[in-house]
Structures are given as C-alpha cells and as structure tokens.
Amino acid sequence: MVNPLAEELQRGRRAAPCSLVIFGATGDLTHRKLVPALAGLKRDGLLPAGFAVVGFARREKTDEQFREELAAGVAEHGRTGAGEGFDALRESIFYHRSSFEDGDGYAALGRRLEAVERELGTTGNRMLYLATPPSAYSGILANLRDAGLSQESSDRFARVVVEKPFGHDLESARALNAQVGAAFAEDQVYRIDHYLGKETVQNILAMRFANGIFEPLWNGNFIDHVQITVAESIGVEGRGAYFEEAGVLRDMIQNHLLQVLTLVAMEPPVSLASNHVRDEKVKVLHAIRSFAPHEVAENTVRGRYTKDFVGGVEVPGYLDEPGVSSDSNTETYAAVRLEIHNWRWGGTPFFLRSGKRLPRRVSEIAIHFKRPPHHLFANNDLSPNILLLRIQPDEGISLRFGSKVPGPDVNIRDVRMDFRYGSAFGRESADAYERLLLDAMLGDSTLFARRDEVEEAWRIVDSIHAGWRDFHPRGYGAGTWGPEQADRLLGAGRVWRRP
Ligand code: BG6
Numbered sequence: 484m485v486n487p488l489a490e491e492l493q494r495g496r497r498a499a500p501c502s503l504v505i506f507g508a509t510g511d512l513t514h515r516k517l518v519p520a521l522a523g524l525k526r527d528g529l530l531p532a533g534f535a536v537v538g539f540a541r542r543e544k545t546d547e548q549f550r551e552e553l554a555a556g557v558a559e560h561g562r563t564g565a566g567e568g569f570d571a572l573r574e575s576i577f578y579h580r581s582s583f584e585d586g587d588g589y590a591a592l593g594r595r596l597e598a599v600e601r602e603l604g605t606t607g608n609r610m611l612y613l614a615t616p617p618s619a620y621s622g623i624l625a626n627l628r629d630a631g632l633s634q635e636s637s638d639r640f641a642r643v644v645v646e647k648p649f650g651h652d653l654e655s656a657r658a659l660n661a662q663v664g665a666a667f668a669e670d671q672v673y674r675i676d677h678y679l680g681k682e683t684v685q686n687i688l689a690m691r692f693a694n695g696i697f698e699p700l701w702n703g704n705f706i707d708h709v710q711i712t713v714a715e716s717i718g719v720e721g722r723g724a725y726f727e728e729a730g731v732l733r734d735m736i737q738n739h740l741l742q743v744l745t746l747v748a749m750e751p752p753v754s755l756a757s758n759h760v761r762d763e764k765v766k767v768l769h770a771i772r773s774f775a776p777h778e779v780a781e782n783t784v785r786g787r788y789t790k791d792f793v794g795g796v797e798v799p800g801y802l803d804e805p806g807v808s809s810d811s812n813t814e815t816y817a818a819v820r821l822e823i824h825n826w827r828w829g830g831t832p833f834f835l836r837s838g839k840r841l842p843r844r845v846s847e848i849a850i851h852f853k854r855p856p857h858h859l860f861a862n863n864d865l866s867p868n869i870l871l872l873r874i875q876p877d878e879g880i881s882l883r884f885g886s887k888v889p890g891p892d893v894n895i896r897d898v899r900m901d902f903r904y905g906s907a908f909g910r911e912s913a914d915a916y917e918r919l920l921l922d923a924m925l926g927d928s929t930l931f932a933r934r935d936e937v938e939e940a941w942r943i944v945d946s947i948h949a950g951w952r953d954f955h956p957r958g959y960g961a962g963t964w965g966p967e968q969a970d971r972l973l974g975a976g977r978v979w980r981r982p
Pocket of ligand 1: 734846
C-alpha cells in the first residue's frame with residue numbers, strides 16, 4: 484500500500500528543514516500519536532533532510548532513554564513501516580529536561596537548539612508543539628516569548644502547534660487566545676483538530692466542489708436534514724478525571740463535530756487558500772444562534788452510560804469509572820439539534836450526536852434528502868434517499884435509493900451505490916497526525932482551527948451548558964445507542980441511523 488502523502492513530494496510540497504520541539508515529550512500523545520506519525524513520514528521520505536526532534540519535559544532522562552521509550556511507542560502504535568522510519572530518525576531525537584515554569588530552561592533550550600541546528604542543518608526553523616495538559620500552556624507561552632523563541636525573521640520560521648482542549652469555555656478560550664497572541668502572530672499558530680487531518684473529512688470539500696452533481700442539491704430545498712454521528716464503543720479509558728471536567732460536549736462536539744459540520748454546510752470558498760476556506764467555515768458558525776436557556780431542553784439530549792453487557796462482557800457504568808465523582812453531572816453522550824440561519828440552510832436541521840460506550844466505533848455524515856413530492860408507488864413505503872459519507876471505519880461514500888425488485892409486481896426496495904476508499908485507490912489512508920504535522924511544517928494552516936472558529940464554537944457550546952446546569956444526564960445502557968429521548972429530538976418522520 485502506498486501512503487497518499489507520498490504524492491505530496493511529487494507535487495513539490497516539500498517541507499523546509501526544521502526542528503520540532505515537543506513540550507510534554509513524555510506524555511501519551513507524544514508516544515501514541517506524534518512520534519509514530521513522524522516515523523511514518525520519515526519512512527515515506529516526507530521529512531526534510533535537515534530535521535530534529537527535541538523533547539522537553541520535567542523528568543530526568545538521557546537522550547538514549549528517551550529514544551528507547553519512543554521506539555516502544557512506535558512499535559505499539561505506528562503503522563506498517565514506522566519502525567524503519569523511526570530507526571532512520573533515531574539519532575536526530577534529543578531530550579531536554581526542564582520544568583515548564585523555569586525561564587532558564589528555555590534559555591538553555593535556545594542554546595541546545597542552536598547546537599542541534601549546527602549539527603543537523605535544521606537552519607533555525609522551529610516548530611513548537613504544546614502536547615502538555617492545558618494548565619501548562621500559559622507558562623510555556625510566556626517563557627517562549629521571553630526567551631525570544633517565538634520570534635521569526637524573513638529567513639526562519641517559528642510556529643506553535645496547540646493541542647485541544649483549546650479552553651474550557653468561551654472565556655477561557657479567549658484568555659488562551661490572548662496568551663497565544665501575546666507570543667505569536669495568528670499566522671504562526673496551528674490549532675490542532677485531528678478530525679480535519681482525516682482523509683475522509685478532507686474529502687468532504689473534494690466531493691462537494693470537485694463535482695457538478697451534488698452542489699445543486701446541497702441545500703434546504705432538497706435536503707430534509709443532516710445527521711453527523713461520532714460514536715465510540717470505548718468508555719473513558721482511564722481518563723475519568725479529564726472527562727469529568729470535559730464531558731462529550733466539550734470533548735467532541737465543540738471541536739470535531741462542529742468542524743465537520745462547517746465543512747458540510749459552508750459556501751464554496753473562492754480558493755483553497757487557508758483563510759478563504761476558514762472564512763467560509765466561520766460564517767457557518769456565525770449563522771448558528773446561541774440557545775436561550777429555555778430552548779436547550781427541547782434541542783439537546785444528554786446521557787450517561789450505565790453498567791451493562793457489551794459483547795457478552797459486563798462493563799462498568801460511568802459513575803464507577805476511576806476518577807469519576809459519585810455525584811458527577813457529566814455527560815458521556817450528547818445529541819444536539821442545530822439550525823443554520825442562512826439562505827442555504829434556513830429550516831433544515833443538523834443533528835449532531837456523539838457518545839462513549841455506544842454499540843460501535845463509527846463516524847459518519849448522513850445527508851437525508853426530502854421524499855419525492857408525489858407518491859406514485861402507492862403500495863410502497865418509500866424511504867428517503869441518503870447520501871452517506873463514512874469517515875471511519877470502512878471509509879467511503881454511498882448513496883441509498885429505491886429500486887424496483889425484479890418480478891411482475893411493482894415493489895420498491897432500497898439499494899446502495901457504494902464507493903470504498905480501500906478498493907478504489909488500493910492504499911491506506913495516512914494517519915491524521917502525519918497530514919497535520921506535515922502541513923504545519925509546510926506552513927499550510929487550512930486544516931487548523933482559526934482563533935475566531937474556536938471562539939464561535941465555544942459560544943454555541945456555552946449556551947448549551949448554561950441550559951444544562953439544572954438537569955442531569957439520562958442513563959443509557961452501555962452498548963446501546965444512547966438515551967431514548969434522542970429519538971424524539973429528530974421530530975416526526977425522522978429516525979437516527981443505526982450504523
Ligand atoms: C479525542 C477525544 O479528541 O478524540 C477522545 O479527546 C476521543 O475522547 C477521540 O476518543 C476520538 O478520535 P478518533 O480519531 O479515534 O475518532
């Protein structure tokens with residue numbers, strides 16, 4: 484299988500030499516995602532010749548110990564061939580010990596980077612990746628600025644990549660944006676939403692705007708409603724303490740699902756330039772009104788999984804998960820009905836849902852078309868046409884429509900026209916982090932969330948939280964599709980897909 488990113492090279496999208504500093508280098512993200520992605524890029528020849536990684540963290544360790552630990556992470560989480568890539572990268576990986584608050588540690592980092600730059604020819608370009616808990620961000624940002632590490636010049640870039648969660652609500656997101664802005668200009672900032680790095684999410688724009696047949700139908704005249712689902716079968720997986728503070732609305736809907744929604748609903752951009760695309764995306768969020776507290780109950784459902792059997796095995800309820808408080812008011816499932824108040828979508832609801840411990844891991848966008856205006860096939864209960872964009876797994880696109888069953892009677896049954904990435908292109912999709920790391924190195928911020936997008940998304944989510952203050956999540960059995968109230972959210976004649 485070929486990595487599609489390898490085509491980047493043929494298209495001349497080759498990143499300039501640079502050093503990547505990872506703050507929080509001993510954490511989970513570095514081991515599970517970042518370094519396996521770098522190893523994958525290296526293996527496919529997509530990293531620049533002059534490239535170095537400097538891990539920055541508190542614990543005492545040597546370069547060699549750090550490399551050993553990363554190698555284990557790549558072996559466990561890397562894709563095919565990543566081990567080989569890591570071996571080629573190994574000698575370019577270094578460890579820098581410092582606390583995040585200690586200014587001297589950053590001055591020392593600057594000297595270390597200069598030494599690495601001389602040794603490996605990384606030319607002074609720097610990417611600074613914040614992979615720490617968000618509580619460390621403000622200290623790191625201030626220290627980077629004070630140490631002069633956020634400054635760029637005409638011949639060297641300095642970029643900062645910020646991981647989610649990007650704030651906890653609108654106020655904290657604004658405060659964080661102000662801190663980021665005090666150290667870096669907006670065009671130096673890359674806010675990660677890993678859903679935007681998924682091949683199938685990027686394909687939403689290609690499908691809509693590289694084809695003539697979909698766009699004329701892509702509006703409320705023809706579309707009845709849209710369902711966006713990100714379901715997970717896992718529970719909170721040892722992240723109970725984090726999840727208690729977040730809940731699925733903050734963890735998934737504020738970022739991944741709203742980002743996907745903007746791509747589905749946006750107007751055609753004038754070009755694929757990063758700000759042209761992001762301008763259109765943010766307009767969609769502007770067109771979604773904040774809920775008044777009394778509107779929240781009828782437009783949202785929040786749920787929490789209870790103990791049940793999944794695949795014959797009993798799994799604990801959310802309240803019994805480690806790190807979760809017994810009087811928790813956190814949701815593990817949320818469904819939201821949103822209206823986009825603009826010319827294209829007025830009156831067409833978008834339903835978003837996401838949850839833990841649902842029956843399957845599946846992410847999809849289902850465009851439900853209106854029924855035909857006249858019921859000609861009287862004995863048949865025709866189902867609506869659905870265009871289904873499957874984000875994961877089984878990546879692809881299918882169209883459901885009615886067809887006559889062969890035989891003397893006129894019977895109509897649903898059939899599917901199906902496109903599958905795997906069989907159409909015979910290749911494996913690159914990991915989202917590979918794409919995003921490469922784009923940040925290339926200085927392409929199209930697939931990163933801009934300051935105003937993040938704040939607009941929080942505005943919407945905050946208005947839901949305000950309405951939720953007084954009511955608790957409803958229970959749903961682990962391994963089911965969520966609380967039954969979610970079915971009523973859709974309104975008469977509509978049902979959630981059960982993928
Ligand atoms: C993360 C959330 O952003 O996305 C996790 O914090 C979630 O809770 C994960 O499990 C899902 O990502 P993916 O790519 O596995 O769908």
